[in-house]
Amino acid sequence: xxxxxxxxxxAGATPRANAGNAxxxxxxxxxVGECPAPSTVDAQLALAQIYLDRxxxxxxxxxxxxxxxxxxxRALNMLGRAYERGWGxxxxxxxxxxxxxxxxxxxxxxxxxxxxxxxxxxxxLARDVGRAHTLYVKAAQAGVAKALNMLGLLHEDNTxxxxxxxxxxxxxxADAGDCWGALNMAxxxxxxxxxxxxxxxxxxxxxxxxxxxxxxxxxxxVFMPEPYRADLLxxxxxxxxxxx
Numbered sequence: 368x369x370x371x372x373x374x375x376x377x378a379g380a381t382p383r384a385n386a387g388n389a390x391x392x393x394x395x396x397x398x399v400g401e402c403p404a405p406s407t408v409d410a411q412l413a414l415a416q417i418y419l420d421r422x423x424x425x426x427x428x429x430x431x432x433x434x435x436x437x438x439x440x441r442a443l444n445m446l447g448r449a450y451e452r453g454w455g456x457x458x459x460x461x462x463x464x465x466x467x468x469x470x471x472x473x474x475x476x477x478x479x480x481x482x483x484x485x486x487x488x489x490x491x492l493a494r495d496v497g498r499a500h501t502l503y504v505k506a507a508q509a510g511v512a513k514a515l516n517m518l519g520l521l522h523e524d525n526t527x528x529x530x531x532x533x534x535x536x537x538x539x540x541a542d543a544g545d546c547w548g549a550l551n552m553a554x555x556x557x558x559x560x561x562x563x564x565x566x567x568x569x570x571x572x573x574x575x576x577x578x579x580x581x582x583x584x585x586x587x588x589v590f591m592p593e594p595y596r597a598d599l600l601x602x603x604x605x606x607x608x609x610x611x
Contacts, residue, residue, distance in 0.1 A: 407437075408434050408437050408439045408441070408442055411430055411431075411433055411434035411442070412430075412431075412434050412441060412442060412445060414430050415427045415430040415431045415434065415445065418430060419454065420611075424454045424455035425455040426455070427449070427454055427455055428449050428454055428455030428456050429455070431445050431446050431449050431454075432446065434446075435466070440469075440470040440473035440474075440475035440478065441470070441475065441477075443466045443467075443469045443470040443473075443475075443478070444466065444467060444470040444475055444477050444478045444481065446466045447462075447463045447464070447465075447466035447467040447470065447478070447481060448463070448481065450462040450463040450466065451463035451481070451485070451491075460485070460490055460491030461491060463481075463485070463491055464482070464485060464491045464492060467481045467482045467485075468482065471505075474509060475509065476505075476506045476507075476508075476509025476510050476511040476514070477506070477511060479502045479503070479505040479506035479509060479511070479514070480502070480503065480506040480511050480513065480514050480517075482502050483498075483499045483500075483502035483503045483506060483514070483517065484499075484517075486498050486499040486502060487499040487517075487521075496521065496525060499521070500518065500521050503517045503518050503521070504518065512539075512540050512543035512544055512545040512548070513540065513545050513547065513548075515536050515537075515539045515540035515543065515545065515548060516536065516537060516540040516545050516547040516548040516551060518536045519532075519533040519534070519535075519536030519537040519540065519548065519551060520533070520551075522536065530555070533551075533555075534552070534555055536548070537549075537551040537552045537555070538552055541568060541571055544575050545575070546571075546572045546575045546576035546577070546580040547580065547583075549568045549569070549571040549572040549575060549576075550568070550569075550572050550576075550580065550583060550584060550587060552564075552568040552571075553565040553566075553568035553569045553572065553587065554587055556568060557587070557590055557591060562591065562592050562595055565591060565595070566591075566595045566599065569584065569587075569588070569591075569595075569599050570599075572584055573599075573602055573603065573606060576606070577610065578607065578610040581603050581606050581607045581610070582607070584599075584603050585600065585603055585604075585607075588600050588603065
């Protein structure tokens with residue numbers, strides 16, 4: 368079982384711009400009148416995410432561009448994601464890096480995370496595991512739980528005694544609500560022969576995860592012994608059927 372089997376961290380079937388997922392929050396808060404009117408940028412980013420959810424990529428890119436004119440770090444990061452992924456525009460990793468770096472200069476956690484991903488993959492930047500590690504640390508310090516999981520992967524994959532350190536990072540990620548950290552904790556527990564602990568972390572992933580996470584979980588559950596496997600597989604499939 369390789370770490371990557373439970374550590375994919377892409378945006379999933381529906382593009383997510385890791386700008387805070389503002390649209391659901393805005394819709395819910397306006398429905399009950401619990402928060403003041405959002406800023407113009409908040410509204411623009413929320414609308415851009417709605418366009419992304421609907422696969423209206425050119426409309427999304429246009430709205431992201433309008434929001435980014437404000438210089439808001441979230442919008443600059445979202446524009447970087449658009450160029451990285453080719454959302455309504457030709458893919459351009461050079462521009463993606465430029466906008467991520469602009470957002471990172473404002474200490475925006477997701478910008479550090481996205482730069483780290485590019486560094487680790489060698490896309491748009493020279494592959495540099497050490498620099499990726501530094502950027503993931505900055506992302507984690509800025510509150511990005513997913514960065515803790517990536518730090519766990521780097522330690523597990525690249526250091527002789529990294530498994531124990533990786534476990535600490537995965538546990539911290541899971542505690543912070545990251546489904547990938549929970550899946551990696553479940554994977555390590557299965558490798559240790561501790562099915563009960565693995566079950567607990569699979570349950571956590573079911574509570575915090577989403578479509579791509581659930582698909583990774585299905586692959587891991589092949590190695591889960593009974594009587595746990597059948598129940599967890601059934602619940603995972605149920606969660607997948609509920610995905611938009």
